[in-house]
Amino acid sequence: xxxxxxxxRSLDVRYGAxxxxxxxxxxxxxxxxxxxxxxxxxxxxxxxNAIAGLVPTFGGEVQFDGQNITNLRPEMLPGLGMTLSPEGxxxxxxxxxxENLQMGAFxxxxxxxxxxxxxxxxxxxxxLAERRDQFAGTLSGGQQQMLAVGRALxxxxxxxxxxxxxxxxxxxxxxxxxxxxTTLNQQGVTILVVEQNVxxxxxxxxxxxxxxxxxxxxxxxxxxxxxxxxLQNAYLGGA
Amino acid sequence: xxxFLQQTVNAFALGGTYALxxxxxxxxxxxxxxxxxxxxxxxTIAGYVLMYCGLAGISFVFAVPLALLASTxxxxxMERVAFRPVRNSSGxxxxxxxxxxxxxxxxxxxxxxxxxxxxxxxxxxxxxxITIGGLVIGVNKLVAIISTVIMLIFLDRFLSKQKYxxxxxxxxxxxxxxxxxxIRANTVIAGAFAISGLLAGVAAILWVSQRASVDPLxxxxxxxxxxxxxxxxxxxxxxxxVAGGFLLGFIEIYLAAFLPPALQEFRDPIGLGLVVLVLLxxxxxxxxAASLKAEKV
Ligand SMILES: Nc1ncnc2c1ncn2[C@@H]1O[C@H](COP(=O)(O)OP(=O)(O)OP(=O)(O)O)[C@@H](O)[C@H]1O
Ligand SMILES: [Mg+2]
Numbered sequence: 001x002x003x004x005x006x007x008x009r010s011l012d013v014r015y016g017a018x019x020x021x022x023x024x025x026x027x028x029x030x031x032x033x034x035x036x037x038x039x040x041x042x043x044x045x046x047x048x049n050a051i052a053g054l055v056p057t058f059g060g061e062v063q064f065d066g067q068n069i070t071n072l073r074p075e076m077l078p079g080l081g082m083t084l085s086p087e088g089x090x091x092x093x094x095x096x097x098x099e100n101l102q103m104g105a106f107x108x109x110x111x112x113x114x115x116x117x118x119x120x121x122x123x124x125x126x127x128l129a130e131r132r133d134q135f136a137g138t139l140s141g142g143q144q145q146m147l148a149v150g151r152a153l154x155x156x157x158x159x160x161x162x163x164x165x166x167x168x169x170x171x172x173x174x175x176x177x178x179x180x181x182t183t184l185n186q187q188g189v190t191i192l193v194v195e196q197n198v199x200x201x202x203x204x205x206x207x208x209x210x211x212x213x214x215x216x217x218x219x220x221x222x223x224x225x226x227x228x229x230x231l232q233n234a235y236l237g238g239a
Numbered sequence: 240x241x242x243f244l245q246q247t248v249n250a251f252a253l254g255g256t257y258a259l260x261x262x263x264x265x266x267x268x269x270x271x272x273x274x275x276x277x278x279x280x281x282x283t284i285a286g287y288v289l290m291y292c293g294l295a296g297i298s299f300v301f302a303v304p305l306a307l308l309a310s311t312x313x314x315x316x317m318e319r320v321a322f323r324p325v326r327n328s329s330g331x332x333x334x335x336x337x338x339x340x341x342x343x344x345x346x347x348x349x350x351x352x353x354x355x356x357x358x359x360x361x362x363x364x365x366x367x368x369i370t371i372g373g374l375v376i377g378v379n380k381l382v383a384i385i386s387t388v389i390m391l392i393f394l395d396r397f398l399s400k401q402k403y404x405x406x407x408x409x410x411x412x413x414x415x416x417x418x419x420x421x422i423r424a425n426t427v428i429a430g431a432f433a434i435s436g437l438l439a440g441v442a443a444i445l446w447v448s449q450r451a452s453v454d455p456l457x458x459x460x461x462x463x464x465x466x467x468x469x470x471x472x473x474x475x476x477x478x479x480x481v482a483g484g485f486l487l488g489f490i491e492i493y494l495a496a497f498l499p500p501a502l503q504e505f506r507d508p509i510g511l512g513l514v515v516l517v518l519l520x521x522x523x524x525x526x527x528a529a530s531l532k533a534e535k536v
Contacts, residue, residue, distance in 0.1 A: 078421040107421035
């Protein structure tokens, strides 16, 4: 039996009295695209942030690539092969596009690997190469999202955590983002993506977990979930 | 006209020293949201190193790097011992901690060195003056201006070209995301303190070279001024700190030189009044920081 690349066991996240994540279990196999769905406040970001070490876990365990990474400091993750592109993009607006990407490769030592990372990102996103000297804050929302993903790719991760990459973007750009997720996956990157755009997410994902009130309400094969038409109404607050 | 030029040189010298101090405060504030009032004691430490070097007969050329080393090291130590335990606390908690550190150091200076002001031996050359185009300029003023310019260029190069400098700017803008990139929180914060300590050391040497003495409370007044300068420029903004430092230097020197004798008594309130006026017009300072909220660790 192959161990899953990411394994989350009984994860608990609390902010004071608020229980954001309530003992969830899930795993992501090497090479998969997994969607983590749920309504506003369901605990999706809290889950990703806890995996990345940005918020402390109250209980439970996170295993990545055979290592226990529970409550590991976030700066250790890129070295292990995992990066998180956080909700809201959060590019460094006062840094140039190139400087943002350079920061993405901060922990890398091998010059050849670094050069390959630049190549890969500029090939995926020619617009970033064009705008390399521009302040990231002056990019459009879609370009900033590409920069955020590009930045997360610079450390050449095995696994990418994406928190609502389609948030606030135009439909055409959203399509590009989901195409990108598929492309990256074909390049060998395992992906855990949090989304509110359920139909698109289920289209690209292999499997999905649906969070409601910090618990996993349902999970399963993406195609099957997409076919069960009560998903929207039951867990995602209508819409 | 000549008096005006003369005073302008003085204003650049004093403003430059304020700028270096304000920059030291701003570097730390931009990274971790702490206003370090113990910054002045870093100056005092550098001042005492100069004094002891003089007593021990160590040449000024060696005393200067030793003093810089001492204030830099003290700043890093201060972070490790006093500020790391309160890193995730509120701004108020950190501020009070920095007051405590300042007071503890002042008491240590008073008890283990002296409550009184101590003379510092300076090289003859510093008290001389040179004449440029009919303008008599004190060597210490000239040295102050040149040192300030060198430090500003050095810092600007570091922050814009070096990987660690860029990482510090990234961390100042969004600390959490910088950590996600693999930038270590401890390294960046220690680096910010080291830079602030170095800047405090340079400022101390310039300060002492105008006064030739050091006392346990030496750092208090200049750092209070630097704090005003940092606010004036836009708290957490590095360019703002420099602009605020120079502006404050100019205000102080020009008021001292050109205010009628009857009004000299009110120099400080008038100066602060001008500062308030600037802030009324630009509430976020001259050159506000891009991210006013200092992202917590
Ligand atoms: N820093 C915080 N302090 C206190 N409560 C928080 C904090 N962050 C999140 N919460 C609460 O935890 C719960 C889960 O929030 P979380 O951000 O994980 O949800 P989400 O599923 O990502 O929602 P969204 O789709 O809006 O991004 C919510 O009730 C939220 O209000
Ligand atoms: Mg969220």
